[in-house]
Amino acid sequence: NAGVTQTPKFQVLKTGQSMTLQCAQDMNHNSMYWYRQDPGMGLRLIYYSASEGTTDKGEVPNGYNVSRLNKREFSLRLESAAPSQTSVYFCASLGGTRYNEQFFGPGTRLTVL
Amino acid sequence: RKEVEQDPGPFNVPEGATVAFNCTYSNSASQSFFWYRQDCRKEPKLLMSVYSSGNEDGRFTAQLNRASQYISLLIRDSKLSDSATYLCVVINNAGKSTFGDGTTLTVKP
Numbered sequence: 001n002a003g004v005t006q007t008p009k010f011q012v013l014k015t016g017q018s019m020t021l022q023c024a025q026d027m028n029h030n031s032m033y034w035y036r037q038d039p040g041m042g043l044r045l046i047y048y049s050a051s052e053g054t055t056d057k058g059e060v061p062n063g064y065n066v067s068r069l070n071k072r073e074f075s076l077r078l079e080s081a082a083p084s085q086t087s088v089y090f091c092a093s094l095g096g097t098r099y100n101e102q103f104f105g106p107g108t109r110l111t112v113l
Numbered sequence: 114r115k116e117v118e119q120d121p122g123p124f125n126v127p128e129g130a131t132v133a134f135n136c137t138y139s140n141s142a143s144q145s146f147f148w149y150r151q152d153c154r155k156e157p158k159l160l161m162s163v164y165s166s167g168n169e170d171g172r173f174t175a176q177l178n179r180a181s182q183y184i185s186l187l188i189r190d191s192k193l194s195d196s197a198t199y200l201c202v203v204i205n206n207a208g209k210s211t212f213g214d215g216t217t218l219t220v221k222p
Contacts, residue, residue: 031208037154042119042200042214050208058209090156094208100145102202102210104156 002026006091006105013081013112021076021108023091031094032074033102034058034066036087043090049074081112116140117203119213127221130191134216136201137183145204146177148186150197151215157200161186191220 004025013019025032030051035043035058045058047066055066063085065077074093078085088109092102119136126132138146146163161168163175163184174187184201198215205211 033210035212040214043157043212045210045212048209056207056209059211088154092210094204094210100204101147101159101162102157104158106156107154 004091004093004103004105006089006108008108009106010109011111013078013110015082015112017081017112018077018079019081020078021089021091021110022073023075023105024073025093025103026072027093027095027103028071029093029095029103030071032068033092033094034064034074034076035090035092036060036085037090037107038087046076046089081110083112086110086112114139115214117201117211117213119201119216121214121216123217123219125219125221126191128191128193130220131187131189132191132218133188134186134199134201134218135183136185136213138203138211139182140203140205140211141182142205143182143203144206146184147202147204148175148184149200149202149212151200152197160199188218191218193220193222196220 033048034046049068052071091105148160149157150160151157161175163177172189200215201213
């Protein structure tokens with residue numbers, strides 16, 4: 001049981017390049033989330049998926065697209081990276097037997113030059 | 114106004130002190146409330162779920178006040194290992210999740 005996994009752990013891009021951040025969970029959770037965290041700030045929601053086949057915008061969706069490929073996987077795509085997208089990206093899934101809590105992946109540290 | 118607001122601190126307290134954090138939220142449709150702990154920009158980890166009836170886990174007590182739309186976290190007998198950033202999070206009935214910016218706690222010997 002790996003929980004929530006994210007790849008890659010680190011990435012450096014040049015302005016204008018594209019990339020996809022991958023996230024997978026093996027806990028059979030319905031809801032999944034993508035956040036970004038900038039220095040000194042809390043997590044800001046980019047997109048979320050309440051169930052397989054649905055996605056909704058969060059607080060800061062501009063410049064990103066998402067795909068809920070199946071129940072396990074939720075990917076985040078940057079089509080044309082900008083320096084303002086330099087951040088730590090966390091994926092989470094929501095579920096649990098005791099609390100309906102979010103479980104987080106280890107994060108992807110992205111730098112856009 | 115932010116949807117979820119926390120006192121950013123920092124809070125610097127001696128070992129053994131009692132410290133309290135508050136978090137206010139603006140969306141009355143909010144349904145679930147949690148406190149998370151985050152160390153050195155690692156992934157957040159669940160600390161406690163928050164209920165109107167209160168929730169206690171050892172030295173930690175969380176409380177929800179729906180009428181005033183705030184949640185609180187009380188830490189008693191602070192330990193050095195409690196030093197971290199504490200994040201409140203609110204989830205609405207559509208599953209949308211909103212985090213506060215976090216409150217930084219440093220416990221000193």
